[in-house]
């Protein structure tokens with residue numbers, strides 16, 4: 001449903017951020033984008049929704065060529081791409097409900113949403129979404145009275161209110177503790193499955209990427225150097241992506257989830273017995289391999 005062909009980006013400063021990116025993302029697939037700082041992860045996500053202009057190549061969302069759009073057609077196409085941000089991008093002085101309803105901006109127009117007149121069906125859907133993300137009791141709270149995890153749940157509900165086909169997620173857990181990070185990744189994954197939504201998640205935590213993504217793409221210096229299943233991410237590949245590091249030297253974690261439940265891994269986790277594999281525990285250290 002999303003296809004990038006030969007996508008390149010050179011910033012006006014001369015920095016080449018992306019080179020010849022080829023990617024095809026089917027409906028419902030959750031893809032984690034990993035790579036060192038400056039590899040081009042944010043640039044790639046921003047090229048898709050045209051917050052950054054690609055300088056080469058084609059980006060198609062279903063049958064729409066995104067790189068050629070401007071004005072109202074670009075605004076229309078952006079409605080089908082929900083953005084979820086690291087810092088949540090909520091309006092602090094507004095309530096949770098108002099923040100979620102701001103996801104309707106692309107539909108109801110600036111003045112109508114500024115004046116806070118939203119269609120009844122949008123309000124009903126916002127209630128349903130807040131219930132689904134686990135915030136039914138926080139509807140009237142101001143956004144600045146919420147914890148980081150709750151703020152991210154509001155950000156997720158806001159992105160879903162625009163009924164996107166694709167989620168673009170930029171470091172959703174970077175400001176969260178390990179337990180909340182897992183809960184947020186699990187929620188994103190479940191919602192993608194429920195709604196057959198594709199997602200690109202830019203993430204630094206390799207262990208989280210492995211546990212909650214269907215597919216991992218590794219970027220290095222603007223090029224794709226790995227594209228495969230979480231179970232295929234070996235220490236050799238991590239070295240290709242991030243450079244030399246001893247990936248095997250962190251303590252072994254408990255096998256249970258934070259709530260005592262057995263962890264379900266959507267993808268086969270790394271096993272220490274694989275040849276050249278990275279023991280899972282080596283990646284489960286907070287922050288992962290950065």
Ligand SMILES: Nc1ncnc2c1ncn2[C@@H]1O[C@H](COP(=O)(O)OP(=O)(O)OP(=O)(O)O)[C@@H](O)[C@H]1O
Pocket residue numbers: 011012013015016017035036037038039040041042043044
């Ligand atoms: N607005 C900009 N102007 C010029 N160069 C930029 C701009 N934004 C990013 N770059 C450059 O493009 C390259 C890729 O940056 P990008 O932010 O996409 O990487 P990243 O993988 O998301 O990094 P991080 O994980 O630190 O967020 C870097 O060399 C960066 O310096």
